[in-house]
Amino acid sequence: MHNGEVSYWWQARGLPPRRPALPGGTDADVCIVGAGYTGLWTAYYLKRADPALRVVMLEAEFAGYGASGRNGGWVTAALPGSRSRYAAHPRGAQGVRDLERHLRETVNEVARICAAEGIDAGLVKGGTLSVATSAAQDARLRQQLVAERSWGNDETIVRYLGKEELAGRLKVAGAVGALYSPDCARVQPANLVAGLAEAVTRSGVLLYEGTPVASITPGFARTPGGDVRAPIVLRCTEGFTAELPGQHRTLLPMNSSMIVTGPLSSDAWRSIGWDGCETLGDEAHAYMYAQRTVDGRIALGGRGIPYRFGSGLDHDGVIPPSTIAQLGRILRRMFPVATEAGIEHAWCGVLGVPRDWCATVMMDPRTGLGWAGGYTGHGVAAANLAGRTLADLVRGVSSPLTALPWVGHPSPRWEPEPLRWAGVHSLYALYRTADRLEGAGRSPRTSLLARAGDLISGIPH
Ligand SMILES: Cc1cc2nc3c(=O)[nH]c(=O)nc-3n(C[C@H](O)[C@H](O)[C@H](O)COP(=O)(O)OP(=O)(O)OC[C@H]3O[C@@H](n4cnc5c(N)ncnc54)[C@H](O)[C@@H]3O)c2cc1C
Numbered sequence: 001m002h003n004g005e006v007s008y009w010w011q012a013r014g015l016p017p018r019r020p021a022l023p024g025g026t027d028a029d030v031c032i033v034g035a036g037y038t039g040l041w042t043a044y045y046l047k048r049a050d051p052a053l054r055v056v057m058l059e060a061e062f063a064g065y066g067a068s069g070r071n072g073g074w075v076t077a078a079l080p081g082s083r084s085r086y087a088a089h090p091r092g093a094q095g096v097r098d099l100e101r102h103l104r105e106t107v108n109e110v111a112r113i114c115a116a117e118g119i120d121a122g123l124v125k126g127g128t129l130s131v132a133t134s135a136a137q138d139a140r141l142r143q144q145l146v147a148e149r150s151w152g153n154d155e156t157i158v159r160y161l162g163k164e165e166l167a168g169r170l171k172v173a174g175a176v177g178a179l180y181s182p183d184c185a186r187v188q189p190a191n192l193v194a195g196l197a198e199a200v201t202r203s204g205v206l207l208y209e210g211t212p213v214a215s216i217t218p219g220f221a222r223t224p225g226g227d228v229r230a231p232i233v234l235r236c237t238e239g240f241t242a243e244l245p246g247q248h249r250t251l252l253p254m255n256s257s258m259i260v261t262g263p264l265s266s267d268a269w270r271s272i273g274w275d276g277c278e279t280l281g282d283e284a285h286a287y288m289y290a291q292r293t294v295d296g297r298i299a300l301g302g303r304g305i306p307y308r309f310g311s312g313l314d315h316d317g318v319i320p321p322s323t324i325a326q327l328g329r330i331l332r333r334m335f336p337v338a339t340e341a342g343i344e345h346a347w348c349g350v351l352g353v354p355r356d357w358c359a360t361v362m363m364d365p366r367t368g369l370g371w372a373g374g375y376t377g378h379g380v381a382a383a384n385l386a387g388r389t390l391a392d393l394v395r396g397v398s399s400p401l402t403a404l405p406w407v408g409h410p411s412p413r414w415e416p417e418p419l420r421w422a423g424v425h426s427l428y429a430l431y432r433t434a435d436r437l438e439g440a441g442r443s444p445r446t447s448l449l450a451r452a453g454d455l456i457s458g459i460p461h
Contacts, residue, residue, distance in 0.1 A: 001343055004318030007070040008260045008345035009190035012295065016194060018062055019201075022208040025226035028056040030394060032234045033213045033221055035059035036068035037380065038372050039236035040196045041387025042394075044113075047203040049391055055205045056228050058221055060212035060240075064193030067239055070317060070349035071380060072258065072289045072301045074279040075110050076128060077103040077183035080375035080382045081358030081406065083151065089405030097152065099404045104157070104183040106381045109388075110192075111185060119195030121187040122294030126276040128184035130283060131166065133174040133334070136438040137283035141179050157181060170274045172334050186277045186291045189380070215245045218367040232394050235371035238379065239350030240313065249413040251352035251374050252420065255308065257319045258301035258348065259327045260293065261341040268337045269296070284438075285431035288330050298338050300331050307424040310417055317347035351377050354411035361386045361407050363393035370394065374411065 005011055030046060032039045035057050043055050059065070079086075079100055086096045107125060114121050132138035141160065148158045158181045161169075166178045201207050213221045216235055221228045237244065239253045264272070274280075280290045290300040308314075324346045332339050354360065354374035359382060363370035370393060372386035373379070389401040401407075414420050 001324075002345040003324070004314075004316045004347055005345075006065065006317050007190065007258070007347045007349070008299065009073075009188055010064070010069050011345065012188070013190050013194065016062055016064075019207055019209040021210040022056075022058060022223055022225050022228070026056065026228055027054070028206075028228055028230040029054045030056070030232045030234065031221045031228040031230035032057045032236055033216060034066070034236035034238070034240070035063035035197060035207060035209070036066045036236065036238065037193060037196070037383035038238065038386055038390075039234070040068075040193065040200050041384045042234060042236065042372070042390045043200045043205045043207075043387075044196065044203065045388045045391035046394060047200070047205055049395060049397075051204065056230065057200075057205060057207040058211045058213050058223060058228065059207065059209045062209045063197035063207060064190055066237075067349045067351050067379065068193040068383070069190040070258070070347060071189045071256075071351075072279070072299065073187045073189045073291050073293075073380070074128065074289065075107050075123070075185040075187055075381045076279065076378055077107050077181070077381060078378040079103065080378040081409075082356070085356055085358050086405040086409070089409070091403065091405055093151075095403070095405035098400070099406060100151075100153075102385055102401065102404065103381060106385045107183050107185055110187075110381060110384050113199075113384075114192070114195070117195065117199040119192060119199065121189075121192035121195060123185050123187045123192075124277040125182075125185040126278040127180055127182040128279040128281065129161070129166070129170065129178045129180055130281045131172050131175045131178040132283045133172070133176065134438045135176070138176050140283050141177060144179060157183070168273070169276055169278060170280065171272050172280070173336055174333070180278075184279050186279055187380070188294050192380075213244070216369065218369060230368075232368045232370065234390060234394070235369070236373065238352035238373035238375070241352055241373065243313070249416065249420075251354055252307065252414050252424070253313060253350040254353045254377070254424075255314065255348055255350055256301055256303060256377065257323045257327060257346065258299060259324060259331065259343045259346045260299040261297045261331070261338050262344045263296045264298065264338060264341045268340065271337050272335060282334075284435045286435055288327075288334075290334075297341070297344075298331065298335060300327055302327055302330060307421065309421045313350055314348050317349060319346050319348045323348075351375065351379060353377075355414050356411045358409055358411060359386070359406050360409045360411060361389045361393070361404075362409075363390065365396070
């Protein structure tokens with residue numbers, strides 16, 4: 001079994017040859033630090049809006065080395081933050097509704113660009129299913145549905161599926177019901193990011209790899225091989241942000257881990273179904289997420305070890321055997337027939353979590369510094385919307401996107417260690433206890449346990 005090696009997604013398509021590193025100091029109109037979805041989409045839309053712009057991208061490893069080449073492949077319209085917190089923006093609830101509508105449209109925008117640029121990302125817009133496998137989880141689904149309706153989201157946006165209707169799409173052992181939303185697509189993440197990087201370089205963006213940026217200051221991105229001087233410098237480093245000077249407490253690098261099975265037999269697929277390629281999650285507190293891959297496997301993820309002391313990062317995605325075993329148990333419980341296919345690869349990556357769990361798109365015209373991220377695990381579609389928004393902000397264009405409530409959203413900083421480590425680990429200890437009790441049919445106090453975890457961590461409801 002492979003462990004790490006960046007991700008199964010990259011191993012399946014082959015790690016890319018490196019593009020050249022920055023050869024020395026240079027000037028640009030816009031310098032983008034980090035070549036994941038956020039940086040690449042920003043570059044893509046900037047060049048389309050103004051082909052004359054000199055855009056330089058600096059990437060420490062290679063385009064898609066981070067979460068963008070390792071994720072669960074959900075192009076999801078899920079809000080990367082809390083409705084009530086975004087509603088504190090002057091545009092109030094209407095601003096939140098607009099942000100959610102733009103996110104839903106973004107799923108189609110990603111599909112449109114894939115088609116236009118010839119990016120074969122295995123994109124299928126089959127929607128997303130959130131299943132309940134206990135009475136307590138089912139109760140949470142129904143509460144969520146009430147909340148959705150109170151925000152004006154009708155049956156076309158989200159609806160409840162009973163056990164039988166769910167089984168007609170996908171058979172998950174022990175499932176009692178699900179919420180279904182059509183606004184999600186499945187992709188092979190590395191194919192998406194690699195295709196996007198090619199589209200961006202085709203458009204004339206200079207993308208330098210193997211070029212770690214040591215610091216960002218107004219007008220400069222400094223690297224060991226020379227500085228890029230640019231009036232606009234954009235930080236698009238999400239889960240890696242804590243490594244940059246002055247940013248240690250901006251975004252917490254939250255770890256997420258994945259496994260992928262070998263290809264399932266056609267008998268196994270016949271018994272599971274899943275012909276619509278919906279993305280799949282559950283309603284556990286320490287939730288799982290999964291997809292049917294383009295090559296006939298199940299890729300499944302969950303939290304594993306959520307956070308490393310001092311905002312430490314992983315080494316090319318290697319995960320401990322205990323996390324592989326934990327994810328394997330979820331796989332066997334939900335899909336007993338998948339056991340025959342075995343687990344072929346495991347890996348992890350980091351995503352960025354702000355203290356209030358709400359993503360931000362930011363541009364300070366006084367300093368020329370901007371950034372976007374903190375998508376809290378919902379970054380695949382959100383990075384496209386953030387990239388389009390940053391492109392408008394950089395060009396000083398006022399648009400419906402620049403009026404969305406995540407633009408300029410201020411999140412507090414994280415506590416220093418060891419409080420940060422203790423907080424995240426207590427949260428997940430409480431979540432796991434709550435999930436264990438619910439699995440054993442004991443639920444009355446589990447919501448209190450989970451709520452205590454939410455209060456510690458600041459997770460909104
Ligand atoms: C395992 C996992 C599963 C996930 N599943 C989903 C999902 O299914 N759906 C979803 O919506 N979201 C998911 N996410 C979150 C999503 O993948 C991320 O939010 C998104 O990819 C962030 O993109 P980004 O470009 O902002 O950051 P990244 O993709 O992390 O890119 C940042 C880039 O910056 C580079 N970099 C960092 N520091 C420097 C520096 N100093 N100098 C130069 N370059 C630097 C890194 O090498 C990296 O390439 C998941 C994340 C993980 C880890």
